[in-house]
């Protein structure tokens with residue numbers, strides 16, 4: 001096992017933690033719902049990036065909302081179903097596409113894939129009689145992981161009331177060649193809203209997956225996509241470190257989800273969202289977590305196609 005690339009070991013441990021393998025499903029964020037809509041850029045978007053979806057009039061989007069873990073039927077209010085996920089694919093005017101893949105927590109438990117594997121392996125090794133357990137030992141020596149796992153897991157009223165965060169930084173380049181590093185912030189236009197404990201305790205296991213189609217019958221579900229820009233000295237390549245809320249935030253545009261994807265189940269099986277599927281005007285940072293993601297996703301994707 002230790003001879004395998006860390007990305008493959010990560011997928012193996014995620015699979016083990018979910019009681020898998022679960023044929024046809026993702027090794028993480030297995031339970032999801034695919035919807036469609038469009039994105040209309042804000043006038044300010046081109047000041048940050050020359051990317052085609054920030055200068056076009058409007059582009060089509062396909063979005064997959066998801067629960068964490070590789071458990072395909074995890075209840076939507078279950079603590080392990082956090083963070084929630086949102087994967088967005090923008091269709092570009094030249095027929096290519098670019099993706100944004102974000103979570104409902106502003107931060108990550110580990111700065112490197114090796115450290116993330118350490119956390120997951122410690123979780124997998126826990127549950128026995130050892131005190132402190134391997135995961136307790138890991139958390140005692142890894143403050144970022146402790147912060148992440150103790151972040152309140154608030155079940156949203158709807159995917160349409162859940163904010164999402166890019167966590168990893170990207171390098172944005174505008175038409176003048178000016179460079180900024182930034183992280184995506186995605187805010188629901190309906191505002192953030194969560195279930196209280198009583199409602200969460202009695203929530204249907206599929207309440208989120210059922211709520212969104214019902215909400216879409218009343219009209220579009222919208223999000224404002226923005227980017228928080230780093231200042232000199234901010235940690236660009238460490239997903240465990242959030243930046244001060246005082247950093248400049250530039251509006252990129254409005255995403256409107258309009259309908260459930262008519263062939264969502266086939267689409268999600270055949271599709272790998274990829275945070276490094278970028279387009280001219282957006283480049284990867286050197287964040288090792290970001291750089292590890294496509295490799296891990298590809299292992300999971302390859303296994304579900306088998």
Ligand code: HEM
Nearest residue numbers: 010026028029064085086087102103167273296297300301
């Ligand atoms: C080294 C760190 C990470 C590992 C090993 C990892 C692993 C995975 C794997 C194996 C999948 C399934 C992909 C597929 O089969 O198509 C996945 C999906 C996903 N990941 Fe990660 N991930 C990592 C970091 C992140 C980060 C930092 C974010 C967000 C900021 C994120 C958000 C998501 C989302 C939203 C999905 C679902 C995508 C979809 O709907 O297709 N992950 N992850």
